Amino acid sequence: MLDMESSPNQLFEVAVNAPLKGYLTYSAKAELELRPGQAVTVPLGSRSAQGVVFAQTKNPGDFEIKDIKDSSSEWPLLPETFLRWLKWLSDYYIHPIGQVAALAFPPLKKKGQSSKSKRLPLFPETSKQVNSPPQLTDEQLLCLKGIESRPGFHVHLLHGVTGSGKTEVYLQLLQNVLAQDLPALVLVPEISLTPQLIARFSARFPDQVAVIHSHLTEREKTTQWWDMVEGRKKILIGARSALFCPLPKWGMIIIDEEHEPSFKQDEKLRYHARDAAIVLAKLHNCPIVLGSATPSLESWKNALEGRYQLHQMSRRVAEREMPKIDVVDLRETRRQRRDPDHPLLHSPSAAQESALPFWLSEELFKELQVTLQRGEQAALFLNRRGVAQTTQCSACGFVYECPNCAISLTLHKHRDLVCHYCDYTQALGESCPACPDGEVKALGVGTELIETDIASLFPQARLARADRDEIQSREDLEELIRSVEEREVDILIGTQMIAKGLDFPGLTLVGLILADVGFNLPDFRSSERSFQLLTQVSGRSGRHSLERGRVLVQTYNPAHSSLLHSLTNDFSAFAEQELEARRQLGYPPFGRLALLRLQGQSLAAVEQAAERLSFRAHKLKSLNAKYQGLQLLGPAPAPLIKLRNKFRYQMLLKAQDSQVIRAFLQQLLEPQKWLPSGTKVQIDIDPINML
Ligand code: ADP
Numbered sequence: 001m002l003d004m005e006s007s008p009n010q011l012f013e014v015a016v017n018a019p020l021k022g023y024l025t026y027s028a029k030a031e032l033e034l035r036p037g038q039a040v041t042v043p044l045g046s047r048s049a050q051g052v053v054f055a056q057t058k059n060p061g062d063f064e065i066k067d068i069k070d071s072s073s074e075w076p077l078l079p080e081t082f083l084r085w086l087k088w089l090s091d092y093y094i095h096p097i098g099q100v101a102a103l104a105f106p107p108l109k110k111k112g113q114s115s116k117s118k119r120l121p122l123f124p125e126t127s128k129q130v131n132s133p134p135q136l137t138d139e140q141l142l143c144l145k146g147i148e149s150r151p152g153f154h155v156h157l158l159h160g161v162t163g164s165g166k167t168e169v170y171l172q173l174l175q176n177v178l179a180q181d182l183p184a185l186v187l188v189p190e191i192s193l194t195p196q197l198i199a200r201f202s203a204r205f206p207d208q209v210a211v212i213h214s215h216l217t218e219r220e221k222t223t224q225w226w227d228m229v230e231g232r233k234k235i236l237i238g239a240r241s242a243l244f245c246p247l248p249k250w251g252m253i254i255i256d257e258e259h260e261p262s263f264k265q266d267e268k269l270r271y272h273a274r275d276a277a278i279v280l281a282k283l284h285n286c287p288i289v290l291g292s293a294t295p296s297l298e299s300w301k302n303a304l305e306g307r308y309q310l311h312q313m314s315r316r317v318a319e320r321e322m323p324k325i326d327v328v329d330l331r332e333t334r335r336q337r338r339d340p341d342h343p344l345l346h347s348p349s350a351a352q353e354s355a356l357p358f359w360l361s362e363e364l365f366k367e368l369q370v371t372l373q374r375g376e377q378a379a380l381f382l383n384r385r386g387v388a389q390t391t392q393c394s395a396c397g398f399v400y401e402c403p404n405c406a407i408s409l410t411l412h413k414h415r416d417l418v419c420h421y422c423d424y425t426q427a428l429g430e431s432c433p434a435c436p437d438g439e440v441k442a443l444g445v446g447t448e449l450i451e452t453d454i455a456s457l458f459p460q461a462r463l464a465r466a467d468r469d470e471i472q473s474r475e476d477l478e479e480l481i482r483s484v485e486e487r488e489v490d491i492l493i494g495t496q497m498i499a500k501g502l503d504f505p506g507l508t509l510v511g512l513i514l515a516d517v518g519f520n521l522p523d524f525r526s527s528e529r530s531f532q533l534l535t536q537v538s539g540r541s542g543r544h545s546l547e548r549g550r551v552l553v554q555t556y557n558p559a560h561s562s563l564l565h566s567l568t569n570d571f572s573a574f575a576e577q578e579l580e581a582r583r584q585l586g587y588p589p590f591g592r593l594a595l596l597r598l599q600g601q602s603l604a605a606v607e608q609a610a611e612r613l614s615f616r617a618h619k620l621k622s623l624n625a626k627y628q629g630l631q632l633l634g635p636a637p638a639p640l641i642k643l644r645n646k647f648r649y650q651m652l653l654k655a656q657d658s659q660v661i662r663a664f665l666q667q668l669l670e671p672q673k674w675l676p677s678g679t680k681v682q683i684d685i686d687p688i689n690m691l
């Protein structure tokens with residue numbers, strides 16, 4: 001045993017940035033004065049690696065102890081509570097602690113920080129927003145007071161209809177946090193981090209706002225990060241990764257659009273930023289506010305049961321009414337046009353009698369005419385890019401598939417076939433590759449086709465399209481928003497990319513081309529997602545006009561519950577029905593899930609991995625009484641059995657509580673020698689993406 005008092009060397013547990021379970025022990029001279037939270041460089045095998053000191057230890061372990069090479073003041077000391085949070089992430093999501101800790105550092109060292117970036121300014125220079133806060137409505141005031149009446153750690157769920165003024169409530173909450181000289185964190189979905197939003201915050205809090213998003217250069221990110229750590233800025237707005245900015249204490253954390261699936265990271269450390277933020281707020285003993293017009297059922301259930309404080313706003317500000325939503329039954333449209341009912345529902349047909357494109361109802365067409373005559377703006381949404389959903393041979397039924405993914409290719413620009421998962425592209429041939437006399441025809445509708453059709457119906461109208469083909473950079477998105485704001489666009493056509501958070505004063509008509517996209521995805525959350533999308537999309541209409549905004553929803557399923565409840569804006573009725581369905585099946589928020597995904601380039605190897613996993617899992621379950629209640633589903637081929645050239649199988653674990661799942665997984669997966677070579681297993685705790 002080493003004698004710590006007299007020895008000049010001290011021992012430390014270091015979280016090394018490598019796929020290792022737990023810490024490694026290293027030694028260092030006492031004069032280095034290493035402390036927990038210090039970034040260090042350590043030898044690892046024949047190379048060196050980055051790591052973070054987590055604790056001093058007296059236990060030398062079983063291995064030869066090497067010296068810490070270097071400690072650096074280029075990285076800040078990670079605060080004690082922050083280390084505890086990293087440890088929680090590592091334990092809960094079953095991810096190597098050193099790889100979790102590596103996320104807490106900016107991309108670059110501090111040096112060279114002053115170099116000016118030549119890219120777009122981070123903050124729009126002119127801001128149309130007024131600096132001074134408006135008088136709050138009664139509902140806003142009640143929510144503000146309600147949240148502020150409970151200092152310390154509480155989870156507040158702010159449920160307010162679209163346009164009810166949630167953002168204004170955040171701004172006034174932040175005002176009071178700043179007055180206490182504390183910093184605050186605001187997380188929003190990446191797609192909502194628009195110049196509009198940033199301008200709104202920075203106009204209210206000039207020079208106090210730092211922003212972190214994925215389109216910043218590494219140097220910009222590093223600068224923003226140090227501005228927070230060294231206290232030059234007080235409010236950090238960012239997408240989920242901003243959580244990793246290591247402040248010793250937050251005064252408040254706000255998660256806007258808390259229901260958004262993009263808060264869940266889908267690779268490496270598969271954390272949910274909302275859940276991780278709640279744990280962080282608890283460690284900091286600070287309030288956390290979750291805001292949404294359509295809360296996740298997880299949060300909603302917590303609020304109903306009193307674990308979260310519920311604050312509600314049921315009306316839009318300034319007497320503005322919620323939009324009027326009408327449903328167009330496309331089955332009826334089809335009957336009137338004597339369009340034979342094609343099994344794929346949306347094929348253009350020669351028998352069609354209407355002069356309108358097959359995807360456009362008379363009702364929506366008339367509304368578009370009226371809107372344009374009045375000089376107002378309209379938006380058409382469809383969650384599908386391209387000209388057509390797919391192509392099919394009219395003689396033999398052949399469908400082009402992606403060679404890398406088990407998915408059919410989508411037609412773009414009338415000649416390219418594109419995979420929406422891996423971007424594989426090939427040209428559409430003249431004839432069917434599978435039969436001698438067939439012709440390959442487009443099936444279904446995509447945003448490109450809508451744009452072409454609308455352009456010929458309304459040649460005078462100025463159009464803009466917003467989907468992943470048109471909008472490929474942040475600059476593209478900013479330019480699009482500007483042109484719609486400045487009324488250079490009459491009809492905006494896009495995917496859900498533009499359904500979220502945008503606030504265009506002139507927009508009074510929203511048309512949803514086909515609500516059914518997404519109703520029947522093989523995911524237990526598909527109804528919830530559809531409800532959210534319908535609510536978000538219709539929430540874009542009539543946000544500023546005194547006259548009521550209009551929404552037209554085209555669908556083949558007018559009786560779908562997601563649709564019925566969104567018409568009346570009745571979130572709680574929808575939630576009640578959906579919760580009951582989840583309860584019966586033991587799905588979240590009633591049970592907890594973990595997804596084990598097996599992947600590899602050889603189908604045979606992946607199938608073998610699945611067999612072994614199944615055997616191990618059932619054996620482990622049968623040997624332990626504590627795993628009685630655990631349900632094992634699969635392994636079975638994933639809905640997308642092949643993706644980017646990898647075959648995929650998955651097994652779902654369902655249990656009453658997450659402790660059981662974690663204990664089971666720890667036992668099941670260690671050691672991983674049972675995996676056939678060339679295969680890997682990924683763990684996803686509380687999975688969101690089940691495809
Ligand atoms: P939400 O975040 O709930 O969708 P916002 O905070 O964006 O709503 O508010 C909708 C619109 O109403 C915004 O243009 C905002 O500036 C305005 N607004 C919010 N609160 C008030 C208020 N108390 N008085 C006047 N206008 C307000």
Ligand code: ZN
Binds near residue numbers: 421422424
């Ligand atoms: Zn593909």
